[in-house]
Amino acid sequence: MISEFRQHVIENLAKPKVRANFRKAMDGLMQRRLDQFPDPQELDRIRTQAQAIRANALSKLPELLEQLEARLTANGIHVHWAETTEQANQTVLAIMQQHDAKTLIKGKSMVSEEMGLNHFLEAHGIDALESDLGEFILQLAHEPPSHIVAPAIHKSRQDVAKLFNEKFPDIPYTENIDELTQAARTILRDKFYSADIGLSGVNFAVAETGTLCLVENEGNGRMSTTVPRVHIAVTGIEKVVEKFSDIPPLLSILTRSATGQPITTYFNMISSPRKPGEKDGPEEVHLVLLDNGRSNIYSDPELLATLRCIRCGACMNHCPVYTRIGGHSYGTVYPGPIGIILEPQKAGLDVHGELTQASTLCGACGEVCPVRIPIPTLINRLRFEGVRKDASTTPGTGSRRKLQEAAAWKAWSWSASHPAVYNFGATAATRLQGMLPTNMSAWTNVRSAPKLAEKTLHERLKDLGVADE
Amino acid sequence: MSKPDTVYFFGTCLIDLIYPQAGVSAIQLIQREGVQVIFPQAQTCCGQPAWNSGYRDEARAVARSQIALFPKPIPIVIPSGSCAGMMKTHYPELFAGQPDEAQALEVAGRVYELTEFLVDVLHIELKDLGEPVKVAVHTSCSSRREMGVADRIETLLDQLANVTKLEQIRKAECCGFGGTFAVKQPEISASMVLEKVDTIRATQADRLVGQDAGCLMNIGGAMEKQGAAIPHQHIAEFLWERTNMASTPLPSTPLRNHSHRTERPLNEAAARSLSGVEGNKETAQ
Amino acid sequence: MNNSAARANILQRLRKETPPGLPLSGEGRSCTLVADASCSSPDKGRLGGVSSFDWDKAERVRRFTERMQAVRAEIHHADRHNWLEVLVEICQAKGLNNLLLSPNTAWGQTITAQAERFPSLRHYDQPIDDWKEEMFYGIDAAFTATRGGIAETGTLILWPDAEEPRQMSLVPPIHIAVLETDQLYTTFAAAVQKQGWVETGLPTNALLVSGPSKSADIEQTLAYGVHGPKELVVILV
Structure with missing residues (x-):
């Protein structure tokens, strides 16, 4: 019997255009990253530094979360905790309802994907609109992201042109990427203007200063966190770092590893809502801290390294399996090597355990990981967890033993x-x-x-x- | 380290069963440098297949039987980045907290991949005696990332005057073997190996060489299935043929006939070199 | 919602002792578990403080210009005497109908004093809610000062405040910024340290801006002017 995962794989391997899109995009991303790190010794050094920053933060995670909460609260930002995605969704909904809000404009957030927030809000009569260009395209197409950094990477310009033409017949058909981008700008500008509440993810949360950092190129993250009267940020509990001085090296290695940019267009550091006398910015800022299995991962001294991830996507860009089967084959929010280790730990090996087989253990992912997560080692460990006979903390332990x-x-x-x-x-x-x-x-x-x-x-x-x- | 008098040789199961000539050639190369070779006959497998499948107890039982075979404090040479990587980097993990952890660590510390040993320890100097040939090199992921020795095969080939190396695109990308991956996820593995074959064919090389039998079996097998395969060879076998005057001519046939070739009697020099393991240092220059 | 219960449960789980006897493999156990000074941050001294390299001012200006131009920002080199002329020319070249600025900054005062040379000057003199429509649909360009710049990455540092609020550098299609070259630092880390960000306390919103808005979400092909300014113009003084 062929598993669901293998069925996805067979379907997606049979799409030559999509495969070509991935191959071209991944080849480009790999080269651009390489161009950013001409000196292997320097790369080695900054990876060690980034690993150390993340490892240090995790080693003090409960204390840093308390410090973050205290600083944010002192700065006027409301902090909410959620053990499950359901709780996180309810928290967002409650804030929306308090403000009698009907529309939500979203910056790119993988945690909100993890929460299934859009569907949840729709079911409660709230219109949640994606504003990142890639996410916007996917929302129109009713598809999930296929990459955590470049969500619509599987789509060609012709796909986007057709989609826009179908959804916005008033806009003349075009396959020109600049024109497509300008069309999206025009459409979304009105949405930013009128949205009741803005939602974003968080790349780093600084405990020392109570600062939420967002990395982006388009400006939709700034729009979502600046224009509406209320800003809600959602993030996993692992995203905290101790010091503000941890930020420059992490930012640098993140953007270089992710897209081969020395820096993104915008790095947005939010420390409070609009202060008296200030003329814009949200009057309320909320942070939702989501656990969703992370504290369980934290309990294992080896698997804990999973939580070092800064979501650059370099592991998927370099993965020969991901490059061929694409992000959708995985059937999870996070695809590629990081998804292989993260998703089975969250949902259980009984649910996503087969993903641990979706690797040749070639080691390309571990080689490029900016925080040196030993991904192949953790894949091996999870294969063990899948077939071990005794109990352990990973959900679904032993469920793959035949x-x-x-x-x-x-x-x-x-x-x-x-x-x-x-x-x-x-x-x-x-x-x-x-x-x-x-x-x-x-x-x-x-x-x-x-x-x-x-x-x-x-x-x-x-x-x-x-x-x- | 300085050149040892004697080394252990761990042949690996794929070479044992499918590419024995590569193992013989590797031993001949080492012996020609004046180093004696011990091949413990009780060796079986490094345990990696079970380790990578999550069956750690089963892997450890096998590994335990193997570490007992190398009591002397001399190098253990392995003609495979994958099996060497298992012993060197994964035995310490596999035996962590076990009563025989110290022994496993000690063994791991003596492991060398063959090309690494030839270049870094023996400082081998090769003289090419063969006809001009164009080769494509496939470097295994384990030799690259676990052992960090992927460039040694290139160093060796660079010494051969009549060998031209041709580089396939995405050379460092995995061939899709991955041990049990090839059968657990056959569609992905097939797509990987077929692309790898395309890139290697595009070089128009006469020969494919590599330092890992698993990759060669995968890539070579795929080429053979398509027909008109580029012959493939383990680096040990290739080096021995190129540098040993009395060696058999280069094969023009792929894998399927390869094993038959190993059935030919060894040439005289090779036989002498092999049979005199303990006693013919003076002739082995 | 039982927020306090969620908080207590999460923190309790994080504080639970790790189960003993788990098989270990790979690197980093001591690093991830123990806040050991020797391994938790081998390079802490450097990353907290001054960068290992520093360029002189000319090199900083050169690098900044190069990086900014690589992402299609427009760079104008000026000095204390001619920057206003440069700004006048920029406004003319772009055919601006209006320019949003603060009349109260030193730069803004100078511009306002020669208002007749500029397109219609608009002031952000009321909360956004009172003139949001004009901000979104009626402003051609905004002019702001900057808090500094970063040479390594070609970056402007902005700390929006009541005089120059956040939307000025975000909503209008053109953002014109003036950067004093003696506030140009080699790296982000150096800027943070030398400007004493942590000691001063961070503002509501601090920003690094490195070029006009862009996206590569369609076929990894760069397109400029997605949601933020389509053009970024920097006058280096």
Whole structure:
């Protein structure tokens, strides 16, 4: 039986245009990142620095969250805590209702994707509109993002042109990217003007100063956090850093790793709502701190490294699997290597455990991660969690253990740890269990079957009298 | 480290079963440098397949049986970045907190990937005796990222005057083997290896060489299925052929016939070199 | 909603002891778990403070200009005497019908004193709510001062305030900013440290602006002028 994930994969591998879009985009992103880090030693040093900043923050996470809350509150920002996405959604809804608000304009926020906020608000009669160009396109197409930084990367300009023409027939059909962008500007300007409330994510939250930092290029993040009377920021609890001085190095490695930019157009640091005498800016600012499984990840000293992530997307840009199957195949909010480790830990290995197989463990993701998350190591660990027999803190532990497979590994292990059996007694099929499990058709579909040599290396060397000890 | 008198050789299961000639060639190369080779016959597998599948107890049982085979404090040479990486970087993880952790760490510390050993320890000097040939090189992800030695194969090939290296695009990208990945996610793996084949074919190389049998079996097998395969060879076998006068001529046939070739009697020099493991240092220059 | 319960539960989970005996692999255990000075921040001294490199003023100006121009910002080099002329020329070249500015900054006073040379000057003299429509649909360009600049990345530092509120650098299609070159720092870290951001206390909204608004969301192709200003003009003084 073919799993849902593999069905997605088969469907998406069969879309040559989409595949070409990904390949071209990922090749470009990889090259642009490389151009930003000409000196490998310097890169090594700043990765170590960024890792240390994030690791330091995580090592004091509860204290820093309390400090952040205290500083934000002192600055006049309301802080809300949510254990689940449901709680986070309810919090946003309650704020909307307090203000009798009907429209929400959104800057790009992966946490709001995680919350399924748009659908939730729609069900409560609130119009939530995406304003990031890529997210706007996807909202029109009723599709989820396929990349955490470049959400509409799977779409060609022709796709966008058709979509705009269908949704906004008054605007003349164009495949010109500048014209499409200007059309979106015109449409969304009215929305910024009239929206009751703005919502954004957070890239870094600084405990020391009570500052919410947002990284963006388009200006929609600034619009969403500046123009409406109320601004709601949503973020995961792991996004906190200790000092403001942690920000410059993190910002630098984030933008360079993500899109190969030395810096984005805007870096927006919000520390309070509109103060008396100030003439614009929201009168109220709220921060929703979302857990949604993060505190559980935190309880494991190894898996904790997952929370260092600064959401640059470099791991997916460099992943040969992601490049081919695209973000939608994963069926999760976060795709690619970071999704492979994050999503099963949040939803459970019983739900998204198969994603841990969507990696060759080639190591490209870990190599480029700006905060040195050992992604391949954590994938391996989660494969272990999936088949282990005893209890652990990861949800769905052991759920991927299949009787037949476990028995096969046990037999293989016994044979391979009993050389007399392995070398002389067992059949070749048993010996090859490790590299080539029983499902040979999966191998031979595009490859010839490996042919066993007539004499093994053991036999050859024995014949040749090579010393045995 | 300085050149040792003797080393252990860990052949790996794929070389054992499918590419034994690569193992023989690797040993010949080492011996020719005046280093004796011990091949513990009780060796089986490094345990990586089970480790990468999450079956840690099963992997550890196998690994435990292997670390006992290398008691002398001499290097362990492995003709595979993948298996070397398992022993060097993953044994310490696999044995963390185990009673035999110290032993595993000690063994891990003596592991060398073959090309790394030839270049960094033996400082091997190669003289190319072969006809002009164009090769494409596939460097394995494990040699690149786990072992950090992916460039050693290039260093070796650069010493061969009649060998022209051709570079395929996206050379550092994974070939899609990934051990059990190839059968657990066959569609993704197929798409990866087919693209890899396209890029290698586009170089119009006469030969594909690599330092990992898994990748070669994957890429070579895919080329063979398509027909008109570019022959592929493990670097050890290629180097031995290029630098050993009495060596058999270069094969023009791909994998399927490759194993038959190993059935030919070893040439005299090779046989002498191999049989005199413990005693013919003076002839092995 | 039981916000305080959520807070208590989250913090309690984060404070729970990590379960013993978990198999470990990979790097970073001591780093992620222990706030050990030696590994938690090996480079703390540097990143908190002055950058490891520093350019002289000419180099800072050169780099700033190069970076800004690379993202299609318009750079004008001027001095204390001729900057007003430069601004007049910019306004003419762009055919502006109006220019939003603060009449109370030193720059604004100078401009206002020669108002006849400029397009109609508009002042942000009331809360946005009272003139939002004009701000969104009627202003051609805004002129603001800056708090400084960053050479390494080609960046303006803005600390909007009551005189020069946040929307000035955001909503009008053209943003003209003046930057004093002695406030041009080599790096962001240097600016933060030398201007004493943490000691002073951060404003409601601090901003780094590095060029006009842009997006690469369609086919990774750059398009300028998405939601923020379509043009960024910097007068270096």
